Amino acid sequence: MTPTRQGSFRLFEFRGIEVSLHWSWFLVGAYVLTSRADEYASPFWNVAEYLALFALVLLHEFGHSLACRSVGGHSDQIVLWPLGGVAYVAPPQRPGAQLWSIAAGPLVNVALVPVLYGALWLAGERGLYDTQPDFMEWLLTLNFINAILLAFNLLPIYPLDGGQMLRSVLWYFMGPANSLLVATVLGFLGGLALITYGLLAGRLWTAVLAAFLLFNCWQGFRFARLLRAHLAAEQARARAEPPPVP
Numbered sequence: 001m002t003p004t005r006q007g008s009f010r011l012f013e014f015r016g017i018e019v020s021l022h023w024s025w026f027l028v029g030a031y032v033l034t035s036r037a038d039e040y041a042s043p044f045w046n047v048a049e050y051l052a053l054f055a056l057v058l059l060h061e062f063g064h065s066l067a068c069r070s071v072g073g074h075s076d077q078i079v080l081w082p083l084g085g086v087a088y089v090a091p092p093q094r095p096g097a098q099l100w101s102i103a104a105g106p107l108v109n110v111a112l113v114p115v116l117y118g119a120l121w122l123a124g125e126r127g128l129y130d131t132q133p134d135f136m137e138w139l140l141t142l143n144f145i146n147a148i149l150l151a152f153n154l155l156p157i158y159p160l161d162g163g164q165m166l167r168s169v170l171w172y173f174m175g176p177a178n179s180l181l182v183a184t185v186l187g188f189l190g191g192l193a194l195i196t197y198g199l200l201a202g203r204l205w206t207a208v209l210a211a212f213l214l215f216n217c218w219q220g221f222r223f224a225r226l227l228r229a230h231l232a233a234e235q236a237r238a239r240a241e242p243p244p245v246p
């Protein structure tokens, strides 16, 4: 259920990282261009808003990819699809390397907070609310999107960044398998809470997203159990092996 090259087409390549766009991003485009058409006097700004959303998600994903590479991991593909972007990262199997690769995505959004807010403040100081209301609305929306991306990704619901960061921290104390077990169980509870909220509040998109998270959480939980069995078998084998002959 994770996006693949299927249904996506290549846009460009940067530092050996291929960026692809899933066809369903055009649905997002249609939504941004039509449902928010009244927000601006000119449709130019709706297009600019769509491109800005695209850029913010892309920067976040590049944060993951470049951080993963900085610790010796592999990452050569980013796919943008409607539930966000996915950077295919394979960091080394160490908690510190995993933590850095995951945390770097939200850290990009953190770094953007003062930049975007500073731009908004500066533009406001120059009186652009009166002369360039569309531009100001666009800048406000950018601040909003960046904050939402940051807050949402930090939810401790595996496989969101927050859930994966929690897993990496737990890894220091309980190893790769048990940390994933705990993170996915907590993620499952968080996902259920999110789906309940989505259904009760009539936010269908949130409910769909939560269902997707739950599915991935379940996959993670199954993998954690396999990993635990595998590690236990390895330990038993190591114990059974005769000591080396001097």
Ligand SMILES: [Zn+2]
Pocket (backbone or CB within 6 Å): 060, 064, 105, 106, 153, 161
């Ligand atoms: Zn992320």
